[in-house]
Amino acid sequence: MALFWQSAFLLSLAVAASVHAEMKLDCRPGFVSLVWTESRSRADPSLFRLGGCAPTSTTARSATFNVEFTDCNFRSMVTGSQLLYTSELTYSSDSKGQTLIQPVVCIFNRPKDYFPITYDPVFETSGQSDLIFHMALMNDDFSGPAESTHFALGSFIPIMARVEQNSHQPLLLLMEECVAATTPQLHPDSNLYNIITNKGCLTDSKRSRSRFEPREMSSEIHLSLQAFRFALGEEVFIHCKLVAWDPEGLDATKKACRFVKGHGWKLLDNPAFSNLCDCCDSSCKSRWTRSTHSGHHGMAQNVVLGPLTITEVSINLTD
Known part of the structure; x- marks a missing residue:
C-alpha cells in the first residue's frame, strides 16, 4: 500500500x-x-x-x-x-x-523493479518534442543500475546522465555544473563539494582520478567520480545542471573537459579542440552572443541524485 x-x-x-x-x-x-x-x-x-x-x-x-x-x-x-x-x-x-x-x-x-532515476521532468522545446532527463548511479561497467548506494573512500562512483530526445533533432548531453551536498535541496548556507564547475570543467579531476568516460552515444554522458572525503558516513546528494545542446554549438560555455596529469585540460568529445578548455582555470565565457537565430539551441535542467554514502575504508590506489 x-x-x-x-x-x-x-x-x-x-x-x-x-x-x-x-x-x-x-x-x-x-x-x-x-x-x-x-x-x-x-x-x-x-x-x-x-x-x-x-x-x-x-x-x-x-x-x-x-x-x-x-x-x-x-x-x-x-x-x-x-x-x-x-x-x-x-x-x-x-x-x-x-x-x-x-x-x-x-x-x-519502492517497486522491486524500479530503476533509480532520481529526477524525471518533461519539458516542451519550441514545440518540437519532449525532452526527458535522467540521472542514476550505475554498476562498474555502466551496464545497469548500481546494486548499492555505499561507496568506499577512493573507489569510483559511476554516474550516468541521459536525455530522451524522442523525435527531437540529435542533442549532446553535457554536465554543466555539479556539486555534492548533504541535503536534497541546496540552501545559501549549504556545505558543498565542487565536482564540475565553470561551464563543464571536471574540477575534481585535478585532485583525483575522476574522469568522463568515452561516449557511446551523444545523448548520454558517463562520469566515473572518485569517492571523496566529504561528509563521510552521511547521506550525500549530487546536484547537477544538465544541458542538452546542439552538437555543432560547442564553445567555452558548452563543453565537457577533464584534467589529465601531464597534459592539462582535454575536451571529451573532440580532443583536437581542447583549447575550449583553456578557460577552466579562470572563467569560461562565450565569445559569441547567442540568439534564436544563431542555429544553436537546447534545454537545461537541474537534477538531484541520491542519497549515497561514502565510507572511510583503507584502499590502496595507484595511478
Whole structure:
C-alpha cells in the first residue's frame, strides 16, 4: 500500500492568519491531490503554486491541485525501500510582502523493479518534442543500475546522465555544473563539494582520478567520480545542471573537459579542440552572443541524485 506524509515545517510564513490554514494531501500512484484551505485568509488562492503549477481550481478560501508527478517540478528520489516525490507549495504576494514555502512530500514503497532515476521532468522545446532527463548511479561497467548506494573512500562512483530526445533533432548531453551536498535541496548556507564547475570543467579531476568516460552515444554522458572525503558516513546528494545542446554549438560555455596529469585540460568529445578548455582555470565565457537565430539551441535542467554514502575504508590506489 502506498504511504504518504505531509511535512508540517514552514520555512517561511508571513501570510496573515496562517495559523488557521490546513493542507490536505492525498498521494496516489502517479498523481497527487492537494487542497490548501484557510478559515480566515487574506491570501489570494490564485497566487498559490505547487512547484511551477497554478491551482487546478480555487474558491474564496482554498486552492486545489490535482496533478501528476511528471508535472509541477516534482523530484523523485530513492532512499532504501522507499520512493519519494517532493515539491513545494509556495505563495507570494508582492503587493503585501506575503510569502509561504511549504514542503510537499509523498512516500511510496519502492517497486522491486524500479530503476533509480532520481529526477524525471518533461519539458516542451519550441514545440518540437519532449525532452526527458535522467540521472542514476550505475554498476562498474555502466551496464545497469548500481546494486548499492555505499561507496568506499577512493573507489569510483559511476554516474550516468541521459536525455530522451524522442523525435527531437540529435542533442549532446553535457554536465554543466555539479556539486555534492548533504541535503536534497541546496540552501545559501549549504556545505558543498565542487565536482564540475565553470561551464563543464571536471574540477575534481585535478585532485583525483575522476574522469568522463568515452561516449557511446551523444545523448548520454558517463562520469566515473572518485569517492571523496566529504561528509563521510552521511547521506550525500549530487546536484547537477544538465544541458542538452546542439552538437555543432560547442564553445567555452558548452563543453565537457577533464584534467589529465601531464597534459592539462582535454575536451571529451573532440580532443583536437581542447583549447575550449583553456578557460577552466579562470572563467569560461562565450565569445559569441547567442540568439534564436544563431542555429544553436537546447534545454537545461537541474537534477538531484541520491542519497549515497561514502565510507572511510583503507584502499590502496595507484595511478
